[in-house]
Amino acid sequence: MPFTPLHAWKQRLDTGALTAVDVAKLYLERIARFNDRLNAFVHLDAEHVLAQAAASDTHRAKHGPRPLEGLPIAVKDIFCTQDGPTQCCSRILKGFHAPYDAHVITLLKQAGAVLVGKTNMDEFAMGSSNETSAFGPARNPWNEACTPGGSSGGSATAVAAALAPAALGTDTGGSIRQPAALTGTVGMKPTYGRVSRRGIIAFASSLDQAGPMAGCVRDAAMVAAAISGHDPMDATSVADAPAVDWLGACDTTDMQGLRIGRPKEYFVDGMHAGVQEAIDAALAQCERLGATIVDISLPHTEYAVAAYYVIAPSEASANLARYDGVRFGHRNTDPGDLFDLYTRSRDEGFGAEVKRRILTGTFALSSGYYDAYYKKAQQVRTLIRQDFLDAFGQVDVIATPTSPMPAFRLGEKTDDPLTMYLSDIFTIALNLAGLPGMSQPCGFADGLPVGLQWIAPAWREDVLLSAAAAFEAATDWHSRQPETYR
Amino acid sequence: MQIDVRKVANLARIRLTDDEASALGPQLNHILAYVDSLQQLDTRNVMPTAHPHDAAMPLRADIAANSNRREALQAPAPATDSGLYVVPKVIE
Numbered sequence: 001m002p003f004t005p006l007h008a009w010k011q012r013l014d015t016g017a018l019t020a021v022d023v024a025k026l027y028l029e030r031i032a033r034f035n036d037r038l039n040a041f042v043h044l045d046a047e048h049v050l051a052q053a054a055a056s057d058t059h060r061a062k063h064g065p066r067p068l069e070g071l072p073i074a075v076k077d078i079f080c081t082q083d084g085p086t087q088c089c090s091r092i093l094k095g096f097h098a099p100y101d102a103h104v105i106t107l108l109k110q111a112g113a114v115l116v117g118k119t120n121m122d123e124f125a126m127g128s129s130n131e132t133s134a135f136g137p138a139r140n141p142w143n144e145a146c147t148p149g150g151s152s153g154g155s156a157t158a159v160a161a162a163l164a165p166a167a168l169g170t171d172t173g174g175s176i177r178q179p180a181a182l183t184g185t186v187g188m189k190p191t192y193g194r195v196s197r198r199g200i201i202a203f204a205s206s207l208d209q210a211g212p213m214a215g216c217v218r219d220a221a222m223v224a225a226a227i228s229g230h231d232p233m234d235a236t237s238v239a240d241a242p243a244v245d246w247l248g249a250c251d252t253t254d255m256q257g258l259r260i261g262r263p264k265e266y267f268v269d270g271m272h273a274g275v276q277e278a279i280d281a282a283l284a285q286c287e288r289l290g291a292t293i294v295d296i297s298l299p300h301t302e303y304a305v306a307a308y309y310v311i312a313p314s315e316a317s318a319n320l321a322r323y324d325g326v327r328f329g330h331r332n333t334d335p336g337d338l339f340d341l342y343t344r345s346r347d348e349g350f351g352a353e354v355k356r357r358i359l360t361g362t363f364a365l366s367s368g369y370y371d372a373y374y375k376k377a378q379q380v381r382t383l384i385r386q387d388f389l390d391a392f393g394q395v396d397v398i399a400t401p402t403s404p405m406p407a408f409r410l411g412e413k414t415d416d417p418l419t420m421y422l423s424d425i426f427t428i429a430l431n432l433a434g435l436p437g438m439s440q441p442c443g444f445a446d447g448l449p450v451g452l453q454w455i456a457p458a459w460r461e462d463v464l465l466s467a468a469a470a471f472e473a474a475t476d477w478h479s480r481q482p483e484t485y486r
Numbered sequence: 487m488q489i490d491v492r493k494v495a496n497l498a499r500i501r502l503t504d505d506e507a508s509a510l511g512p513q514l515n516h517i518l519a520y521v522d523s524l525q526q527l528d529t530r531n532v533m534p535t536a537h538p539h540d541a542a543m544p545l546r547a548d549i550a551a552n553s554n555r556r557e558a559l560q561a562p563a564p565a566t567d568s569g570l571y572v573v574p575k576v577i578e
Contacts, residue, residue, distance in 0.1 A: 206538065232544075324499070327563050347501040373521070373524075382535045
């Protein structure tokens with residue numbers, strides 16, 4: 001029952017077999033039972049969840065169902081919500097209550113969704129293991145000694161352990177897709193500009209994008225459909241974005257005529273052998289479904305992580321300048337003067353990884369270094385974009401592993417920041433290019449889930465969904481559940 | 487290239503304890519050495535990408551709107567007085 005997909009819950013609610021309150025109660029019980037072990041949620045107001053569910057049942061009775069009527073959706077702690085705290089899992093935002101809802105939160109409410117709690121994440125979404133969270137790491141339901149990945153680790157854990165049927169995450173360099181891969185769930189990063197960024201606490205403005213995390217492809221599409229669309233209040237939200245038939249794309253059951261690019265740079269020495277095997281088997285399955293696998297090259301791939309770790313920290317250093325102890329957030333209690341107020345509030349409020357990124361970015365933007373670092377990285381970004389444009393002249397979609405390894409152990413990569421950065425080696429390039437990407441479960445390595453990543457041309461989320469839906473229809477990886485949480 | 491951590495922290499308005507500064511120095515230089523691989527690429531005549539779709543900045547319609555929510559927006563502030571943010575004295 002708890003692993004019921006979102007679309008099946010919708011059906012049961014629509015036929016009147018049960019109410020939104022019934023569904024909410026079921027998940028609240030699961031959270032009460034398992035969250036101490038998994039640390040997926042950092043805030044939960046059960047009464048408020050039940051009140052939303054009851055209001056949804058009333059709305060259904062009076063006006064009929066909206067697209068997500070009564071469906072519980074967990075929300076990453078990065079989305080501003082008027083209800084409850086929004087803390088971005090940082091000490092500097094401890095106790096912060098947002099004065100407005102993020103646009104996507106408004107859209108979910110308008111679609112009838114029941115918003116469940118705030119999920120754990122790396123502080124300000126800076127991390128790949130959820131270990132930089134001020135609330136401690138979320139744990140992977142497949143092995144609690146392992147990380148669920150990050151930064152949207154709490155959302156991934158919540159879906160993987162069926163503490164919620166779907167969740168919202170954000171993805172700046174892989175923060176939806178990598179945790180989806182490590183927890184055996186489905187995660188999609190839409191095309192940059194598809195989803196409004198207003199009210200989502202900014203990390204790197206030219207890369208950040210919100211997206212769904214769910215148990216199957218159709219569920220991800222349902223949430224994506226609800227949160228997409230132009231927002232005139234976000235200058236980076238694209239007004240004339242081509243529309244997508246989100247749900248129609250999920251009806252695809254074969255890959256006849258589909259040309260899938262297999263970029264040689266994503267099949268590297270040092271990749272976990274079990275991951276390699278699972279991906280090879282997945283691509284063989286795609287061929288059986290009618291696809292043609294085409295060997296391609298994305299020649300500037302090896303520079304993506306370096307370009308990202310200039311661009312993202314640079315933008316972060318500017319975005320996080322607003323945390324100054326004056327307008328919101330933590331404030332040092334005994335400052336000598338204004339400068340002291342700024343520097344001590346920020347020292348006390350930010351964790352080590354956030355400081356590293358702010359300092360890296362401040363350096364890259366500082367006088368005398370801007371051209372050598374930030375501008376150079378933006379030029380390399382152009383080359384990476386061009387790689388993809390060239391590749392999509394030959395193929396419809398690109399398939400790669402989402403992560404070079406399955407879930408790693410908590411503490412395994414915390415000593416050396418660079419080792420952690422390199423765990424995102426396969427997810428970062430498409431953020432730089434603004435492209436849509438998706439991870440879906442495609443096998444296991446060492447008993448832990450492996451993710452298959454799809455990359456499509458800009459605005460072609462339907463291509464991602466079609467390919468992923470066809471793969472899902474032919475396999476049962478998405479319906480595997482971690483034993484402890486069945 | 488070596489980062490002067492104290493100088494950069496000052497620019498970023500972050501006070502660092504001595505322990506933090508001595509840990510961050512080598513880490514930042516390690517990261518910097520890695521991103522220096524970008525210098526191997528010839529990027530002469532390559533335009534920088536700031537927005538992934540080269541989209542132009544959109545303009546909204548010039549319609550007046552009243553969005554004064556000062557009280558709500560100041561509610562999260564640590565210290566306010568008469569609608570102003572309170573900070574330590576800056577003028578002697």
